[in-house]
Amino acid sequence: MSTRQQVVGAILGEHRALSAVIEALRHVAQALEQGSLKPDYVMLWSLIYYIDQYPETHHHPMEEQALFPAVRARTPDLDEVLDELGRQHGASRAHLDELRALLGNMEAGIPGARSAFAAKASSYAGFHQRHMLLEESRVLPTAIELLREQDWEALLPRVQQRADPLDGHAVNSDPWFREFFRRLVAIVPQPWGLGAPR
Ligand SMILES: [Fe+2]
Numbered sequence: 001m002s003t004r005q006q007v008v009g010a011i012l013g014e015h016r017a018l019s020a021v022i023e024a025l026r027h028v029a030q031a032l033e034q035g036s037l038k039p040d041y042v043m044l045w046s047l048i049y050y051i052d053q054y055p056e057t058h059h060h061p062m063e064e065q066a067l068f069p070a071v072r073a074r075t076p077d078l079d080e081v082l083d084e085l086g087r088q089h090g091a092s093r094a095h096l097d098e099l100r101a102l103l104g105n106m107e108a109g110i111p112g113a114r115s116a117f118a119a120k121a122s123s124y125a126g127f128h129q130r131h132m133l134l135e136e137s138r139v140l141p142t143a144i145e146l147l148r149e150q151d152w153e154a155l156l157p158r159v160q161q162r163a164d165p166l167d168g169h170a171v172n173s174d175p176w177f178r179e180f181f182r183r184l185v186a187i188v189p190q191p192w193g194l195g196a197p198r
């Protein structure tokens with residue numbers, strides 16, 4: 001596999017994992033609203049923790065600090081798209097704060113909270129899907145076209161670098177997240193995860 005394929009494959013793999021968790025949240029929230037599922041707050045808070053932390057500690061910094069500057073260095077054509085994607089990275093936190101607040105309301109039994117949570121989970125899933133689509137339809141094809149071998153070689157350690165080597169056991173290290181992802185998949189009910197249907 002070429003260096004380019006490894007970098008692009010790693011980025012697409014991160015998109016798929018994050019999308020799977022966000023889609024699980026959207027479906028679970030919908031089923032809760034419809035009353036076909038009972039809330040499991042450990043699962044719900046865990047889903048939100050993953051969606052909040054993984055992009056913030058791994059994916060967005062890799063894009064902002066490595067991929068986007070590499071593309072900017074080869075062409076000014078995507079400057080506006082990259083600016084917009086950077087703004088969306090910044091906006092992502094506020095969406096998650098809102099989701100957390102609504103989940104808290106749901107746990108407190110506030111009337112209407114389940115519907116509000118389902119609506120927010122759905123709009124967040126749409127926001128995230130549009131964001132990734134923009135990266136996959138504009139940024140990655142341009143990168144594939146214009147980046148040179150030395151650019152891909154510089155990017156490879158950045159996409160492979162997960163944990164701070166001095167802090168390898170921190171909760172934001174990649175092995176920890178991978179294990180957390182496996183646990184999540186195991187507790188999210190079928191058909192969205194591998195957990196027991198409820
Ligand atoms: Fe992004």
Ligand SMILES: [Fe+2]
Pocket residue numbers: 015059063132135
């Ligand atoms: Fe991305």
